[in-house]
Every structure is written in C-alpha cells, then in structure tokens.
Amino acid sequence: MDRVTLAVGGGGASTQSFISDIIFSRLGNPLLRKAADAALIDTSLRTAFTTDSFVVRPEFFPGGDIGKIAICGTVNDLLVSGAIPEYISFGLIIPEGYLLTDLERVIDSMAATCEKAGVQVVCGDTKVVERGALDGLIINTSGIGRTVRDWTDYANISAGDKVIITSDAARHGMSVLLARGELGFDGQIESDCAPLNDVFDAARQYAVTFARDATRGGIAAVLNEIAAMCGVGFLMEDEHIKVRDNVRYLCDMLGFDPLSVANEGLAVIIVKEQDAEKALADIRKTANGADAAIAGTVTADGKVVLKTTIGGKRFIEMPRGELLPRIC
Amino acid sequence: MDRVTLAVGGGGASTQSFISDIIFSRLGNPLLRKAADAALIDTSLRTAFTTDSFVVRPEFFPGGDIGKIAICGTVNDLLVSGAIPEYISFGLIIPEGYLLTDLERVIDSMAATCEKAGVQVVCGDTKVVERGALDGLIINTSGIGRTVRDWTDYANISAGDKVIITSDAARHGMSVLLARGELGFDGQIESDCAPLNDVFDAARQYAVTFARDATRGGIAAVLNEIAAMCGVGFLMEDEHIKVRDNVRYLCDMLGFDPLSVANEGLAVIIVKEQDAEKALADIRKTANGADAAIAGTVTADGKVVLKTTIGGKRFIEMPRGELLPRIC
Numbered sequence: 001m002d003r004v005t006l007a008v009g010g011g012g013a014s015t016q017s018f019i020s021d022i023i024f025s026r027l028g029n030p031l032l033r034k035a036a037d038a039a040l041i042d043t044s045l046r047t048a049f050t051t052d053s054f055v056v057r058p059e060f061f062p063g064g065d066i067g068k069i070a071i072c073g074t075v076n077d078l079l080v081s082g083a084i085p086e087y088i089s090f091g092l093i094i095p096e097g098y099l100l101t102d103l104e105r106v107i108d109s110m111a112a113t114c115e116k117a118g119v120q121v122v123c124g125d126t127k128v129v130e131r132g133a134l135d136g137l138i139i140n141t142s143g144i145g146r147t148v149r150d151w152t153d154y155a156n157i158s159a160g161d162k163v164i165i166t167s168d169a170a171r172h173g174m175s176v177l178l179a180r181g182e183l184g185f186d187g188q189i190e191s192d193c194a195p196l197n198d199v200f201d202a203a204r205q206y207a208v209t210f211a212r213d214a215t216r217g218g219i220a221a222v223l224n225e226i227a228a229m230c231g232v233g234f235l236m237e238d239e240h241i242k243v244r245d246n247v248r249y250l251c252d253m254l255g256f257d258p259l260s261v262a263n264e265g266l267a268v269i270i271v272k273e274q275d276a277e278k279a280l281a282d283i284r285k286t287a288n289g290a291d292a293a294i295a296g297t298v299t300a301d302g303k304v305v306l307k308t309t310i311g312g313k314r315f316i317e318m319p320r321g322e323l324l325p326r327i328c
Numbered sequence: 329m330d331r332v333t334l335a336v337g338g339g340g341a342s343t344q345s346f347i348s349d350i351i352f353s354r355l356g357n358p359l360l361r362k363a364a365d366a367a368l369i370d371t372s373l374r375t376a377f378t379t380d381s382f383v384v385r386p387e388f389f390p391g392g393d394i395g396k397i398a399i400c401g402t403v404n405d406l407l408v409s410g411a412i413p414e415y416i417s418f419g420l421i422i423p424e425g426y427l428l429t430d431l432e433r434v435i436d437s438m439a440a441t442c443e444k445a446g447v448q449v450v451c452g453d454t455k456v457v458e459r460g461a462l463d464g465l466i467i468n469t470s471g472i473g474r475t476v477r478d479w480t481d482y483a484n485i486s487a488g489d490k491v492i493i494t495s496d497a498a499r500h501g502m503s504v505l506l507a508r509g510e511l512g513f514d515g516q517i518e519s520d521c522a523p524l525n526d527v528f529d530a531a532r533q534y535a536v537t538f539a540r541d542a543t544r545g546g547i548a549a550v551l552n553e554i555a556a557m558c559g560v561g562f563l564m565e566d567e568h569i570k571v572r573d574n575v576r577y578l579c580d581m582l583g584f585d586p587l588s589v590a591n592e593g594l595a596v597i598i599v600k601e602q603d604a605e606k607a608l609a610d611i612r613k614t615a616n617g618a619d620a621a622i623a624g625t626v627t628a629d630g631k632v633v634l635k636t637t638i639g640g641k642r643f644i645e646m647p648r649g650e651l652l653p654r655i656c
Contacts, residue, residue, distance in 0.1 A: 011544025216339025319340030
C-alpha cells in the first residue's frame with residue numbers, strides 16, 4: 001500500500017494495521033498503545049484544556065509542516081494559559097489516495113515536535129474521506145496541561161503593564177504564502193513555527209498578567225481582542241516590534257501589515273512593569289525568545305495605538321476580511 | 329450574512345462576531361465565553377481523555393445529525409472507559425459558502441445533546457476552507473471525564489464473563505445509507521444515535537470488566553479487537569442479538585452483516601457472570617437500554633463465534649475492506 005485507502009478509515013482490519021504500522025511506530029507510548037476508547041491520565045486538580053484544527057496549504061513549508069504546526073499550536077495555547085503541556089490527542093482527516101510517504105513524514109514531524117515540547121500523544125482518531133471530497137490533510141489536536149499559573153484572566157491586566165513580544169513578526173504567514181508558489185517569483189522564508197516551552201519556562205518566574213500566542217490575525221488581533229474584552233488600550237512602539245527584512249519587504253510589496261500576519265512561534269506576554277526588564281532578560285536567553293523585546297505599554301484609554309518610528313501615531317486596527325486563508 | 333465566508337476563519341473581526349453570534353449564543357457558558365486560549369477546568373486526579381472526528385454524509389439523517397453524533401460519540405467513548413463525561417472541546421471545519429441556517433441547526437443540536445449528556449463545551453476552534461476544497465462540515469470533539477471506574481484494561485476480561493449488548497444492532501449505519509437516497513427506493517430508518525449516560529449510570533453499580541461502544545465496524549469489530557488484544561474468545565448467540573425487521577431486511581438486501589454495521593447508541597458491556605442478570609435488569613430500566621440482552625459469553629479459546637438461531641456456528645470475522653464510508 002503506498003496510498004491511503006478508504007478501508008483505513010473503516011474501523012476494521014485495515015484500520016487496525018494502519019494504526020499499528022503508521023501511528024504506533026511513531027507516536028506510540030504505553031497509553032496510546034492501550035488503544036482504549038479513552039486514555040486514562042493523571043491530572044492535577046486544575047487543568048488547562050484546548051483544541052485547534054490545522055488546514056495549512058501547502059502542507060510542507062520552509063521551517064515546518066502541518067504535523068509540526070498541529071503540535072506547536074496546541075502546545076503554545078496551553079503555555080500561554082499558564083499551563084505546562086502534558087497530553088495531546090490527534091484527529092487525522094485524510095483524503096483517499098493520500099501518499100503514505102507524505103503521511104509518514106507528517107507523523108514523524110508530530111513525533112519529533114512532541115519530543116521537543118515534552119508532551120505525549122495519548123489518544124487519536126483517523127477518518128478517511130472519498131477522493132474529491134477534501135483537498136488535503138486536516139489535523140485536529142487537543143491538549144491538556146497542568147495549570148501552574150492562570151494567565152487567562154483579562155481582568156488582571158492593568159495600565160502600566162509592559163508588553164513583551166517574544167520574536168520577530170509575520171514570518172509564518174509570509175512563509176506559507178511564498179511556499180504556495182503563486183506569486184510569480186522564487187525565494188523562501190522560514191516559518192517561526194516552534195513550541196515555546198523555553199520562553200514560558202522563563203516567563204513563569206515573573207509577574208505575568210496575561211499571555212497569548214499571535215497566530216491568525218497576528219499581533220493586531222491579539223491586542224484588539226484584549227482591548228475589547230477588558231477595556232484597556234495599548235501604546236506599542238514600532239521600533240521595538242521586529243520584522244525581518246525579507247518579511248517586511250514581502251509584506252510591503254503585497255500590501256500586508258506585518259502586525260496582522262500570522263505567527264506560529266511568537267507570543268505576546270503582558271508583565272507587571274517592575275518585572276518587565278528581568279523577565280525580558282531571561283526570555284532573551286532562550287532559543288525561541290532570543291529576539292524578544294518590550295514593545296509597548298498597557299494604557300487606560302481602550303485604544304490600540306502604534307507609535308511609528310518617525311514619531312507619528314496610528315491605530316492598530318482589528319484585522320478585517322479574509323486575510324490569508326489556510327495558513328495555519 | 330446567510331453563508332459562511334472565509335473571513336469567519338481569519339481570526340479577525342468576522343471571527344469575533346461569528347463566535348459571539350453563532351457559537352456563544354448556543355453553547356455559551358462562563359468557561360467558553362472567557363474565550364481563553366485554553367479553558368481552565370477542575371479535574372480529578374484520574375482523568376479520561378478522548379477524541380473523535382465526524383464526517384457523516386448526509387449531515388442530517390433520521391434520528392440525528394453531525395452535531396448530535398459529534399457529542400454522542402465522544403460522550404460514549406468516555407462512558408465506556410468508566411468515566412463520567414464532563415468537558416467537551418469542538419473543532420469546526422466549514423467549507424466557504426456553507427449555509428448559516430444549517431450550521432445553526434447543527435450547533436443547536438450539539439447544545440441540546442450536551443444538555444442531555446450533562447457536559448459543558450469549554451473550548452473550541454473554527455476554520456473555514458475555500459469553496460471546493462471540502463464537500464461539507466467536519467467536526468472534531470475531544471472530551472474529558474472524571475474516571476470513576478477503569479474499564480479500559482483488556483486483562484480484566486476472563487472466560488465466563490457475560491456480554492451485554494445494550495440495544496438492537498446496525499440502525500445507525502443503515503439509517504445514514506438510506507438517507508443518502510442513492511438506493512433507488514424510499515423509506516427511512518431512525519439512527520440509534522444517543523448519549524448513553526443512563527445505561528452506564530446503571531452499569532456502573534456492577535462488576536463490569538470492560539466496555540466499548542460499537543461504532544465503525546460494529547459489534548464484529550469490537551469483539552475481534554478484544555480477542556486480538558487479550559486472547560479471549562466469544563460465543564455469541566444470534567437469537568439474543570436484536571436487529572429490527574426493517575434494518576435486517578435492508579442489510580439482507582444489500583449484503584451487509586448487521587454485526588459489522590455501525591451503531592451510535594449501542595455498547596458492548598462485559599460483566600462478571602454473577603452480576604450479569606442484575607446489571608441487565610437495571611440497564612433495561614433505562615431509555616437507551618430498554619432492549620438490552622445478554623448476548624454471549626467470554627470463552628478461553630480466542631475465537632469469535634456466533635451460534636445461529638438454527639443451531640449452527642460460524643465465525644464472526646473482523647470486518648475487512650471499506651465498509652460504508654462516512655457514516656460517522
């Protein structure tokens with residue numbers, strides 16, 4: 001068999017051999033291999049629970065693939081909520097005829113990313129749909145983490161808090177767009193796709209009030225969502241929001257605001273002013289936070305404002321319209 | 329807006345209003361409305377965790393729809409593992425242009441089923457894919473439950489245990505097949521799709537050794553999987569495996585073995601012999617277990633055998649090939 005057949009999703013003998021040959025050999029651990037209807041796991045009394053589906057096209061892009069992103073996205077959602085990621089479930093939706101070598105590559109990538117992020121895949125499900133009904137792989141992952149901080153409460157944010165942006169912006173969205181090969185020119189940009197355990201192991205030592213990873217809708221969506229939820233504003237400084245030259249060039253050329261473009265390895269961390277410099281110093285010692293910067297301040301006026309490098313000010317708008325479809 | 333646009337999946341303003349207008353109004357509760365990257369939930373120290381994706385076509389069928397099945401499937405996976413279902417996540421994958429009234433109907437159905445099953449939807453994600461890339465809705469749900477029994481250990485099953493089948497077989501698969509309208513004749517069969525809380529509230533009082541719901545691959549897949557995992561066999565009695573007349577007629581006509589057809593409201597519960605009659609009596613008092621029967625016995629010889637109504641014996645084979653695609 002070199003392509004996925006409908007029988008793989010049927011629940012019978014083909015499903016069983018697919019699970020043991022393709023899945024268990026890569027993601028297997030005692031809990032997953034038990035093949036129970038539910039995995040029985042040890043949890044703390046306070047647990048973080050999250051879910052995300054991934055439909056990125058193309059499925060392979062510089063710096064990552066749909067398997068890596070499916071683990072990173074869910075791991076990062078747990079980390080920003082103040083939890084230590086522990087357990088992952090996956091739901092694979094595969095079009096009939098999908099190349100088995102591609103699928104193996106995706107699952108290898110999931111396994112490697114789980115290893116890096118310190119999580120175990122403990123349950124999963126595979127469905128196969130008829131040829132023509134779906135144009136590529138879809139992966140859903142849900143995640144469970146042990147809550148050690150609660151960074152999900154907007155009410156904890158107050159004016160004067162500092163905004164740390166942990167990396168340079170817009171790399172993932174531009175990477176995927178370029179990888180589509182529809183722009184009429186060559187070149188590639190590496191996605192920032194990464195599990196941010198190292199960054200949050202550092203941040204957790206400090207007085208963080210809120211955190212979020214800036215995926216779909218980018219930094220602009222995160223800041224505006226926070227403003228809408230709790231009434232605070234932001235004064236951001238363009239000179240401290242890093243964008244790599246090739247990314248900025250591509251954004252300018254295509255009319256994208258880098259602040260509205262998706263990232264997969266960038267978090268917005270809001271910290272009490274007195275801890276901001278210390279937190280930043282520790283975050284900058286990590287591999288994924290080496291380019292972190294304090295890029296703004298929480299204000300009381302409910303407006304999300306950018307101070308430009310030439311000293312002017314403009315609103316950072318909530319992204320509208322369809323942005324880029326299927327980048328994450 | 330009467331159809332889902334790509335912008336709904338973009339992470340910006342349209343996503344926000346979709347979430348509040350379509351999702352929160354139906355599934356909302358304090359945890360979900362918090363709109364955090366992860367929901368912080370109270371768990372016990374021993375937790376059941378499961379996931380499933382749903383791709384049933386047509387999306388609406390007699391007795392259910394993709395929303396109802398997405399909740400039932402995950403709730404039942406928790407119940408059969410010995411847990412009390414508590415929290416649900418959802419991942420919606422929607423094709424661009426999907427009718428909003430249909431989507432609302434599906435989400436209403438999810439909400440009604442959650443109410444019935446006593447679970448809360450605490451986190452979710454919505455993705456929209458371009459027209460033509462996907463032929464209908466896909467829903468993933470993951471579930472978390474409080475483990476009060478451990479019914480996931482094959483090693484607990486031993487020869488002499490009794491097999492309770494909680495309902496009549498093959499209704500879901502035949503319902504969906506008939507609803508496709510491709511058979512050239514009319515008629516409808518009601519799916520058995522249901523959350524089995526009542527059945528398992530009853531079963532939990534007794535010495536259950538193992539339980540599983542018989543979805544894809546039907547009862548035949550469940551019995552053969554158990555046999556393969558731990559070496560026991562089964563002697564099942566055809567006269568105690570109920571199949572409704574219209575379901576049996578359709579199966580006969582189309583060449584399906586009712587034992588291999590999917591159910592969405594039927595569980596196989598293995599109970600110690602001394603508790604079997606008492607457990608059966610209590611299960612039969614429930615709405616979803618009214619037609620339960622002791623339909624077989626665990627044997628030591630590793631073979632899955634059916635004693636037919638005329639006294640012969642045949643093997644119940646592991647279903648092979650593609651069975652029915654996209655019925656659950």
